[in-house]
Amino acid sequence: MAKPITQFICGQCGTVHKKWIGRCDGCGEWNTIVEEAPLSAGPAKSGLGAGKGRKMALMDLASQEAPPPRHPSGLAELDRVLGGGLVPASALLLGGDPGIGKSTLLLQAAASFAAKGLSVIYVSGEEASAQVRMRAQRLGLGAAPMALAAETNLRDIVTTLDETRPDLVIIDSIQTMWLDTVDSAPGSVSQVRAAAHELVTFAKRRGVSVILVGHVTKDGQIAGPRVVEHMVDCVLYFEGERGHQFRILRSVKNRFGPAGEIGVFEMTGAGLSEVANPSALFLSENETASPGSAVFAGIEGTRPVLVEIQALVAPSPLGQPRRAVVGWDSARLAMILAVLEARVGIAFAGLDVYLNIAGGLRITEPAADLAVAAALLSAREDAALPQGSVIFGELSLSGALRPVAQAENRLKEAQKLGFSTVIAPEGCNFGSVGGVTLMQMADMTRFVGDIFGAG
Ligand SMILES: [Zn+2]
Secondary structure, three states: OOOOOOEEEEOOOOOEEOOOOOEOOOOOOEOOEEEEOOOOOOOOOOOOOOOOOOOOOOOOOOOOOOOOOOEOOOOHHHHHHHOOOEOOOOEEEEEEOOOOOHHHHHHHHHHHHHHOOOOEEEEEOOOOHHHHHHHHHHOOOOOOOOEEEEOOEHHHHHHHHHHHOOOEEEEEOHHHOEOOOOOOOOOOHHHHHHHHHHHHHHHHHHOOEEEEEEEOOOOOOOOOHHHHHHHOOEEEEEEOOOOOOEEEEEEEEEOOOOOOOEEEEEEEOOEEEEOOOHHHHHOOOOOOOOOOEEEEEEEEOOEEEEEEEEEEEEEOOOOOOOEEEEOOOHHHHHHHHHHHHHHHOOOOOOEEEEEEEHHHOOOOOHHHHHHHHHHHHHHHHOOOOOOOEEEOOEEOOOOEEEOOOOHHHHHHHHHHOOOOEEEEEOOOOOOOOOOOEEEEEOEHHHHHHHHHOOO
16 A cells, blocks of 8 residues: 655645745745645545445526525624525634634624524633633623533534534634544644534534634644635634724625625624724724825725725835835735826835725725825825815726726715715716715826826
């Protein structure tokens, strides 16, 4: 029999390498590659098929299937991200930095599901039951009818679950679980994958919803949540800056609903509270427009969100000026600076540029280009943008402005929050505009001329 060959797996992204290297080809992280035995070689000879197996049911494309039933939690922000509620027989991964509030969120969710009549089991591999109970009491959930366990041995967990048959199981966290059939340490890629596979199979077999908690790790020795993303039906990330009290729950994959949806929470002394109107939260309080600040009308998932973009431009003492970005892509910032220099003739050479998205939000939409350019220009010219204006539009390398989708929703959100002017590219479909001044322009030169005056 051939000796199983050891392989080298990246703990961040799960890429398999033939030999050890310092930097992963898959994700570019350093020192994340660890040596591990392969999961299992499988049966040596004798292929599958021809007898033994069961015949599977085949159906055509016209067959009608009822949409999956859903259990709403009653927490509107969570239900929105889930696409309407929890689907039975599904596996969900909740990733996030340690200490960001994943356990708090899940305890609150578990209590709401339990209050709706679902039987819920919370398995903690991180804390003792007493600690989980204390946290629940601190959150005012002491009376919630849910079951707790502190366990890391997956054989014992699955045995218990097979007997108890709950509706929802929460595993906190997948990195602490271990299978006695896998010959490597808990937290390794092999263990995390095998444990996740076991739990996902259990979810499908028994029609139970399983939520796996995965800590985003910086250390290469512990596998990150990305190595199990492909196994689960739904991947949620809980994000937020440590210094901010706001947390964003974002779905990056959802087989039962739209991906890219966000839910916004605020961390308070009594746990997480829902933020129904996130736009108000990402805008700064002062009413008067100040130089370097632009309000962007973005779309997060299916809902419009207004965000303040702040820029600071200052003479640089360094040979190579500083470019610092929080909440946005630094490559995209470099592109916008290049377009402004090459197409409009406004150079940022010799100037430090700082860009910040207020409230700890992370924006990935290209539709923010124009708002970022506006904030940069406003900071450089030390001239405020028109009072009460929101901005959106994509910038192409030629300096032309490209129309963006859902312009009407962006405009309505701006109107709702009392903004009077919308600055957008030509060709956006706004539908009916009432009570809002619309400034539409074809390219960046027009924008600079109209907003800052030619010169
Ligand atoms: Zn990698």
